[in-house]
Amino acid sequence: MAVVHAGTATATRSCTFVGSATGDWTVTSMRTLAGEPLPAAGCVSLHPDGALPDRNASWRLRGLSSHERYVTREEKERLAARQPALGRAQATCAALIPLRKSAAWWALAQDERRRVLEDRSAHIATGLRYLPAVARRLYHCRDLGEHQPFDFLTWFEFAPADTPAFDRLLAALRASEEWTYVERDVEIRLTRSDAVMPFAEGY
Amino acid sequence: MAVVHAGTATATRSCTFVGSATGDWTVTSMRTLAGEPLPAAGCVSLHPDGALPDRNASWRLRGLSSHERYVTREEKERLAARQPALGRAQATCAALIPLRKSAAWWALAQDERRRVLEDRSAHIATGLRYLPAVARRLYHCRDLGEHQPFDFLTWFEFAPADTPAFDRLLAALRASEEWTYVERDVEIRLTRSDAVMPFAEGY
Numbered sequence: 298m299a300v301v302h303a304g305t306a307t308a309t310r311s312c313t314f315v316g317s318a319t320g321d322w323t324v325t326s327m328r329t330l331a332g333e334p335l336p337a338a339g340c341v342s343l344h345p346d347g348a349l350p351d352r353n354a355s356w357r358l359r360g361l362s363s364h365e366r367y368v369t370r371e372e373k374e375r376l377a378a379r380q381p382a383l384g385r386a387q388a389t390c391a392a393l394i395p396l397r398k399s400a401a402w403w404a405l406a407q408d409e410r411r412r413v414l415e416d417r418s419a420h421i422a423t424g425l426r427y428l429p430a431v432a433r434r435l436y437h438c439r440d441l442g443e444h445q446p447f448d449f450l451t452w453f454e455f456a457p458a459d460t461p462a463f464d465r466l467l468a469a470l471r472a473s474e475e476w477t478y479v480e481r482d483v484e485i486r487l488t489r490s491d492a493v494m495p496f497a498e499g500y
Numbered sequence: 501m502a503v504v505h506a507g508t509a510t511a512t513r514s515c516t517f518v519g520s521a522t523g524d525w526t527v528t529s530m531r532t533l534a535g536e537p538l539p540a541a542g543c544v545s546l547h548p549d550g551a552l553p554d555r556n557a558s559w560r561l562r563g564l565s566s567h568e569r570y571v572t573r574e575e576k577e578r579l580a581a582r583q584p585a586l587g588r589a590q591a592t593c594a595a596l597i598p599l600r601k602s603a604a605w606w607a608l609a610q611d612e613r614r615r616v617l618e619d620r621s622a623h624i625a626t627g628l629r630y631l632p633a634v635a636r637r638l639y640h641c642r643d644l645g646e647h648q649p650f651d652f653l654t655w656f657e658f659a660p661a662d663t664p665a666f667d668r669l670l671a672a673l674r675a676s677e678e679w680t681y682v683e684r685d686v687e688i689r690l691t692r693s694d695a696v697m698p699f700a701e702g703y
Contacts, residue, residue: 442644
C-alpha cells in the first residue's frame with residue numbers, strides 16, 4: 298500500500314482523512330480531550346478531493362489548507378526557514394488532531410483573536426521551538442459548509458525519538474489561554490503502516 | 501414567487517446564488533471589470549444549502565458567511581451599530597459582486613493584508629461611510645474546495661435613491677491599492693422582481 302508522502306499530500310489543498318480498518322497510517326492511540334469522541338478506527342489514510350476510496354470508513358474528515366490567518370511577515374519567514382516538508386523518511390510517527398473552537402472564539406474580532414493566540418498564548422512561538430523536529434500542516438474545515446464537526450484538522454509528522462518533544466508541544470498549547478476556547482479536541486496518534494514491525498510474521 | 505428576505509438569507513451561513521431565466525431578483529446589468537465574464541442570466545435567486553432548485557441555471561455560485569478576517573473590536577462595534585439587516589422593504593435594488601484575488605494577495609502575511617486593506621485602502625472606513633444606506637453581506641468561497649471560480653461573493657441591498665451613493669462606494673474601492681490584487685471582478689446589478697413595474701401588463 299502506498300504511503301502518502303509529500304508529493305501527494307502537498308500537491309493539493311484538499312485532504313480527506315479516512316479512518317478505517319486498513320490504511321497508510323496505523324492508529325496507536327485515540328484520546329478525546331474535549332467534546333464528543335470519534336468512533337474507533339484501526340488505520341488512517343489521506344486522500345485529495347476526487348480520490349476517495351470506496352471502502353467502508355469509520356469516519357471521514359475533510360479539510361483544506363489555506364493562507365495563514367495570524368502570522369506576521371516576520372513570523373511567516375521564520376516559519377518558512379525552519380519548517381520541514383511532510384513525508385520525511387525518518388518521520389514514521391504522526392498525529393491527527395481535529396479541533397473545534399467555541400462560538401465565543403469566532404465572535405472575537407481579528408485583533409482579539411491574534412492577542413489571545415500569540416500575545417497571550419504564544420501559539421506561533423511555541424510551534425517554532427519544535428521546528429524542524431515536528432512537521433505540521435493545518436487544514437481548515439469550518440468554512441466547508443454549515444455545521445462542520447471540526448474547525449481544523451492538524452497533521453503532524455516526526456521521528457520516534459522526537460515523541461517526547463511533541464508531547465511537550467501539545468502540553469504547552471493545551472495549557473494556554475487559547476485552549477479555553479477549544480470545545481472539541483481529539484488526539485489520534487499514528488505510526489506509518491510500512492514502519493510497523495510485523496510481529497505476527499513467522500508465528 | 502417568494503422574495504428572499506432577511507429571514508431566509510441570514511438564518512443560514514450558506515448561500516448559493518443561481519443565475520437563470522426566473523428568480524427573485526431581476527438582472528438590470530452585468531459588467532465584467534476584470535477576468536472572465538459570467539454567462540448572461542435574466543434573474544438571480546438566493547438559496548441556502550439543501551434548498552437548491554432543479555431548474556436550469558446559467559450559473560451557480562456558492563459561498564458561506566464567516567467570521568471577520570480583518571476588523572478590530574472597535575471597527576466591529578462601529579459596523580454592528582450602523583449596519584442594517586438584509587431584506588428591508590425599501591431596498592429594492594441589489595448588487596452581487598463575485599471577486600477573485602491574486603495568488604500574490606494570498607501569499608501576503610496577515611499583517612500585510614491588513615495594512616493594504618485598511619491602512620492604505622480604507623476598505624472598512626469606506627464601507628462605514630455608506631451605512632446604513634447600503635446593507636452588505638460577504639460570503640467566502642475560496643475555502644469551499646480547490647479551484648473555486650471566485651474567492652468572495654458580496655451581496656448589497658439599497659433603496660433606488662441610494663444608487664449614486666453605491667456607485668461612489670464601488671468607485672472608491674476600485675481605486676484603492678487593495679484592488680490591484682483583484683484579478684476577477686464581475687458586477688451584477690439587480691432589482692427585486694416584485695418591484696419591477698409590470699410594463700407589459702394590459703398590452
